[in-house]
Amino acid sequence: MSNVIDRDKYKVRQAFAQASVGYDDFAHLQRTVANGVLKKNAITSLHGNVLDIGCGTGFLTQQLQNIGGYQQLMALDIAVPMLQKARQRLNKPVSYVCGDAEHLPFQSASLDSIFSGLALQWCQHLPTALQDFRRALKPGGRLVFTTFGAETLRELKQAWRGVDQCRHVNDFYTPQQLQRLLLNDHWRTVAVDSQLFRPHYASVMTLMRELKGIGAQSVSSGRKQALTTKTDMQAMMNAYPRDASMDGVFASFEIIWVTAEAHQ
Ligand SMILES: C[S@@+](CC[C@H](N)C(=O)[O-])C[C@H]1O[C@@H](n2cnc3c(N)ncnc32)[C@H](O)[C@@H]1O
Structure with missing residues (x-):
């Protein structure tokens, strides 16, 4: 995979x-x-001015509030309706920012900590975003994030490969690629860990509905342009790998956890 991941920002915003x-x-x-993030205690190390990038409906922002230990909490998302949902959920003071993770609207060396939960996989060019995070963080500032890894939705990719050669599912970085990216960008004390989750779904259709429900349908601009027909969809569902001994299907989600420290 090249370093540039092709994403259509407008579609990302619209989908979310x-x-x-x-x-x-x-x-x-x-x-x-x-809940895994909370168990790992990684977010207890966040302090000072904390920015939650891609806060969504604010579930993790709320956990950050409950843990406390910070001076100021800021929640940033590219989609205004997500920020509105977060505002309804959170009762303690939070600064809401509608912005793009790839162009942070913050002065250099103004943040102590950056957190992001399952949002950075939608960046068009993650290396540039990471450079910008380093710019916005003070020297020694903390970065903690989770993102999807390359094994994510491998069954769905395999099923579509049996139907056509178009890209229906986004590409994601491997843990090794992410580690290299951070080290090449001079981050310090980099720790990258990954875990495979394989939730069960009643059917491929249920999986597709859930992906759409969380805004995670394929949003790469390089994806198939023509409308996917019912016949294509049926062929993909027939080709989806399944265990004959049980009902329903599994879908893989590789979750990557990253912690690092900014060095100017
Ligand atoms: C899967 S949700 C995760 C929400 C939340 N962090 C959580 O763990 O529940 C991803 C969020 O990232 C936001 N997002 C996607 N691309 C973004 C970008 N370039 N800049 C800021 N937010 C972005 C989406 O609008 C969405 O709210």
Whole structure:
């Protein structure tokens, strides 16, 4: 995979804006990952001015509030309806910022900590975003994030490969690629860890509905342009790998955890 991941920012914003209404009803995996983040205690190291990038409906922002230990908490998202949902959820003071993770609207060396939960996989060019995070963080500032890894939705990719040669599912970085990116960008005390989750779904259709419900349908601009027909969809569902001994299907989600320290 090249360093540049092709994403259409407008489609990302639109997909998440539409998903904001029902997001919490579908975000089972996000909650499991969030609880894993809390167990790892990584966010207890966040201090000072903390920015939550891609805060969504504010579930993890709220956990950050509960843990405390910071001076100021800021929640940033590209989709206004997500920020509105977060505002409804959170009762303690938070600064809400509608902005793009790839162009942070903050002065250099103005933040102590950056956190992001399952949002940075939507960046068009993650290396540039990481450079910008380093710029916005004070020397020694903390970065903690989770993102999807390359094994994510491998069954769905395999099923579509049997139907056509178009890209229906986004590409994601491997843990090794992310580690290299951070080290090449002079981050310090870099720790990268990954875990595979394989939730069960009643059917491929249920999986597709959940992906749409959390705004995570394929949004790469390089994806198939023509409308996917019912016949294509049926062929993909037939080709989806399944265990003959049980009903339903599994879908893989590789979750990558990263912690690093900024060095100017
Ligand atoms: C899957 S949700 C995760 C929400 C939350 N962090 C959680 O763990 O529940 C991803 C969020 O990232 C936001 N997002 C995607 N691309 C973004 C970007 N370039 N800049 C800021 N936010 C972005 C989406 O609008 C969405 O709210």
